Amino acid sequence: MANRTNHMEYMEGMDVIDSHILDEVISEMNAYDYDKYTAADVRRALAHETFTAEDFKAVLSPAAMPFLEEIAKKAQAETRKHFGNSIYMFTPLYIANYCENYCIYCGFNCHNKINRAKLEPDEIEKEMKAISDTGLQEILILTGESRKMSDVKYIGEACKIARKYFKIVGIEVYPMNVDEYAYLHECGVDFVTVFQETYNSDKYETLHLEGHKRVFPYRFYAQERAVLGGMRGVGFGALLGLDDFRKDAFATGYHAHLLQRKYPHAEIAISCPRLRPIINNEKINPRDVHEPQLLQVICAYRLLLPFASITISTRECERFRDNIIKIAATKISAGVSVGIGGHEGEEKGDAQFEISDGRSVDEVFEAIERQGMQPVMSDYIYV
Amino acid sequence: MVLNGENISVKDGITLESLLEERGYRIPMIAVELNGEIPQKSEYGSIILKDSDVIEVVHFMGGGSQDNDTLVIGGHEFTSRFILGSGKYSLDLIKAAVEHAGAQIITLALRRAATGDVANILDYIPENVTLLPNTSGARNAEEAVRIARLAREVGCGDFIKIECIRDSKYLLPDNYETIKATEILAKEGFIVMPYMYPDLNAARDLVNAGAASIMPLGAPIGSNKGICTREFIKILIDEIDLPIIVDAGIGRPSHACEAMEMGAAAVMANTAIATAGNVPAMAEAFRKAIEAGRGAYLSGMGRVIEKGASASSPLTGFLHD
Numbered sequence: 058m059a060n061r062t063n064h065m066e067y068m069e070g071m072d073v074i075d076s077h078i079l080d081e082v083i084s085e086m087n088a089y090d091y092d093k094y095t096a097a098d099v100r101r102a103l104a105h106e107t108f109t110a111e112d113f114k115a116v117l118s119p120a121a122m123p124f125l126e127e128i129a130k131k132a133q134a135e136t137r138k139h140f141g142n143s144i145y146m147f148t149p150l151y152i153a154n155y156c157e158n159y160c161i162y163c164g165f166n167c168h169n170k171i172n173r174a175k176l177e178p179d180e181i182e183k184e185m186k187a188i189s190d191t192g193l194q195e196i197l198i199l200t201g202e203s204r205k206m207s208d209v210k211y212i213g214e215a216c217k218i219a220r221k222y223f224k225i226v227g228i229e230v231y232p233m234n235v236d237e238y239a240y241l242h243e244c245g246v247d248f249v250t251v252f253q254e255t256y257n258s259d260k261y262e263t264l265h266l267e268g269h270k271r272v273f274p275y276r277f278y279a280q281e282r283a284v285l286g287g288m289r290g291v292g293f294g295a296l297l298g299l300d301d302f303r304k305d306a307f308a309t310g311y312h313a314h315l316l317q318r319k320y321p322h323a324e325i326a327i328s329c330p331r332l333r334p335i336i337n338n339e340k341i342n343p344r345d346v347h348e349p350q351l352l353q354v355i356c357a358y359r360l361l362l363p364f365a366s367i368t369i370s371t372r373e374c375e376r377f378r379d380n381i382i383k384i385a386a387t388k389i390s391a392g393v394s395v396g397i398g399g400h401e402g403e404e405k406g407d408a409q410f411e412i413s414d415g416r417s418v419d420e421v422f423e424a425i426e427r428q429g430m431q432p433v434m435s436d437y438i439y440v
Numbered sequence: 441m442v443l444n445g446e447n448i449s450v451k452d453g454i455t456l457e458s459l460l461e462e463r464g465y466r467i468p469m470i471a472v473e474l475n476g477e478i479p480q481k482s483e484y485g486s487i488i489l490k491d492s493d494v495i496e497v498v499h500f501m502g503g504g505s506q507d508n509d510t511l512v513i514g515g516h517e518f519t520s521r522f523i524l525g526s527g528k529y530s531l532d533l534i535k536a537a538v539e540h541a542g543a544q545i546i547t548l549a550l551r552r553a554a555t556g557d558v559a560n561i562l563d564y565i566p567e568n569v570t571l572l573p574n575t576s577g578a579r580n581a582e583e584a585v586r587i588a589r590l591a592r593e594v595g596c597g598d599f600i601k602i603e604c605i606r607d608s609k610y611l612l613p614d615n616y617e618t619i620k621a622t623e624i625l626a627k628e629g630f631i632v633m634p635y636m637y638p639d640l641n642a643a644r645d646l647v648n649a650g651a652a653s654i655m656p657l658g659a660p661i662g663s664n665k666g667i668c669t670r671e672f673i674k675i676l677i678d679e680i681d682l683p684i685i686v687d688a689g690i691g692r693p694s695h696a697c698e699a700m701e702m703g704a705a706a707v708m709a710n711t712a713i714a715t716a717g718n719v720p721a722m723a724e725a726f727r728k729a730i731e732a733g734r735g736a737y738l739s740g741m742g743r744v745i746e747k748g749a750s751a752s753s754p755l756t757g758f759l760h761d
Contacts, residue, residue: 101740107678129755318679321644348759380758 064262064271071275072234072282078315079277085110086256086308094118103131113310113361117303117354125349125356132356132385139364142431145388146421147195148188149229152176152215154397154406155206158268160254162299162332164409165201167268174397174406175206181215185222187401191392191418194434195225197250201409202231202270209237213244220245224435227292231269232279238286249283250292250328251276255300256308264299280316290324291316292368297354298332298346306354310361317362326366326388327358333372348377352384359385371395371412375424378414383428391421442494450489457484460497464568466520466542468724470497509738511705513683514599514631514652516570520544521700522730523572523685524723525710526561533719534564541723547572547601547708550591572633574601581620588625600625601655602634611661615642619649626650635687638672643680653682655708658699659689662711666695670702677703693729700733 067073099121102112116128153175156165196219200207212230219226227248255261258273265271280291293313295305313325334345358367369378369386371393382389397406425432441448450459460467473496479487511518524543526534538546546569548561573591578584581604588600604617618634619642626632631652636642638656646654656673659665666689677684683705690696696707707730716722
């Protein structure tokens with residue numbers, strides 16, 4: 058791997074926008090020494106009505122772990138204040154799994170021998186119809202990251218179809234340029250999610266060995282380009298556990314926070330995927346993300362970003378998901394199939410990862426109601 | 441003569457008090473050692489300095505970050521966070537008020553000039569105090585811009601406080617006109633400090649228009665009602681990266697203290713001081729309150745016990761490691 062490209066250098070054709078957010082996030086993250094925070098810092102943060110970056114750091118620190126119950130109560134109160142009892146439901150639809158990136162932790166990576174496929178427009182329509190029949194009104198369209206096999210036009214066609222069946226359309230595809238986001242917005246997309254995976258660019262470089270995803274700053278500025286392209290909202294996420302999760306969680310929240318400050322009209326969403334720790338590994342790696350740490354991170358996101366949509370993945374189990382929606386998460390997927398197709402007939406291509414909560418839309422709907430919450434399919438009309 | 445280790449030359453016959461003032465020291469906050477002796481503050485005015493004198497001037501220094509806790513507006517640094525208004529009280533009280541307030545910025549209104557030996561406010565304001573002319577009387581952006589340009593011609597420097605008021609009953613500022621005036625004047629190189637109704641979107645527009653600080657009102661001007669707009673000012677403090685200076689409505693030192701505890705960068709007051717029984721004493725009371733509030737803010741407000749907390753089953757009982 059001696060000839061790996063410079064991951065901080067843009068490739069040809071990639072938009073470079075005028076922004077300082079990357080520098081601000083990285084320098085603040087590097088300066089974040091979470092071991093210096095004390096119980097008193099955490100108590101002080103919890104006494105504040107609104108959270109500063111400093112409070113966010115305190116609540117993300119190891120010193121906050123003994124306060125998890127208090128943190129959860131404060132996060133719950135904050136969530137209720139802005140969302141009432143609403144829990145939004147959606148499902149992802151993977152339309153293609155071709156990928157040009159070599160990300161060593163990902164099932165879709167271009168060197169992994171899996172069944173590759175992409176759905177043709179008529180297949181997309183069938184899948185969407187089947188999903189829509191379950192009652193869902195929001196869909197998230199995903200592809201592997203191959204500009205060649207899933208070009209912007211192809212994604213755009215899928216979005217146009219989606220608009221016929223759903224009130225809200227989001228995408229989670231490769232990062233693109235401002236004009237491409239503008240085009241997809243015209244096709245009916247309102248929300249763009251891009252995971253940075255890790256904000257430690259040195260670590261990032263060792264995990265993303267080939268492909269356009271290797272370019273760290275281009276990925277970092279995807280949300281900002283999406284907003285400039287006219288998108289209503291953008292989603293952020295670090296794959297917690299890839300690197301030091303406290304620093305990555307800080308950077309994720311701070312990234313979203315700075316973007317919200319710069320573009321106050323943009324809606325902010327956060328996802329919280331994690332690498333599952335290996336059992337009995339705690340002594341080997343104190344930075345593993347166990348459930349208490351995951352809860353800590355999700356609550357900290359809520360306290361820094363009171364009005365952010367927080368999505369809880371089907372990678373987490375039923376028990377965790379049913380409880381976290383009572384505390385801080387506001388959005389939950391249901392009836393999930395992570396292979397290519399599979400909502401209507403056979404899966405055509407292999408999945409990116411295994412899910413832990415395979416409940417149907419009806420089952421999740423009922424589970425939300427059992428928790429005393431209100432399932433919501435969509436509450437906006439976008440014009 | 442040597443002042444704090446530095447060789448300086450001074451005018452013949454200058455008093456210790458004049459030297460300290462000339463150098464910008466805040467007499468209430470310092471102590472002086474003159475040739476090894478420590479004179480009383482009341483003697484400063486009568487001590488005539490000689491060329492062979494050696495002077496040490498000291499002041500208290502808090503621990504930690506307060507040492508360099510300065511307020512920066514448009515690239516200018518201030519150690520005082522009290523902006524004093526100059527209206528509604530007699531000119532001969534201004535000097536004492538400024539001194540007791542420890543103020544380094546004082547606001548002025550522009551009026552048609554009088555001729556001859558009529559007193560001019562500029563003669564009464566101590567040197568080293570930054571003049572902040574306001575555009576009071578302006579009803580729209582155009583008038584504010586005109587007043588600002590005239591003020592600069594008088595020689596008051598580049599600072600300008602914009603007041604655009606087209607409401608003669610409550611004297612509430614017009615944010616829209618204020619934004620327009622800010623944009624024009626910032627482009628002309630003014631250090632623009634707009635007075636506004638605390639509205640987040642308008643404040644963001646002011647930032648984009650080039651404002652150097654934001655001056656939201658706490659309550660209608662002159663009402664002495666305190667910080668009635670508390671929740672909205674808190675939002676500005678959280679969201680806006682410029683100094684937030686609470687202006688108008690501050691009726692007593694406790695109001696000023698509260699603004700500073702909330703994280704305001706400074707407080708501006710006029711009526712409360714001008715209408716006090718003892719103007720200099722009230723100015724000093726405000727100074728102390730502002731310093732106390734700032735200190736509380738910097739030291740990180742402690743835990744507030746919330747009322748009405750209800751015992752409920754734990755939320756985190758579901759976790760598995």
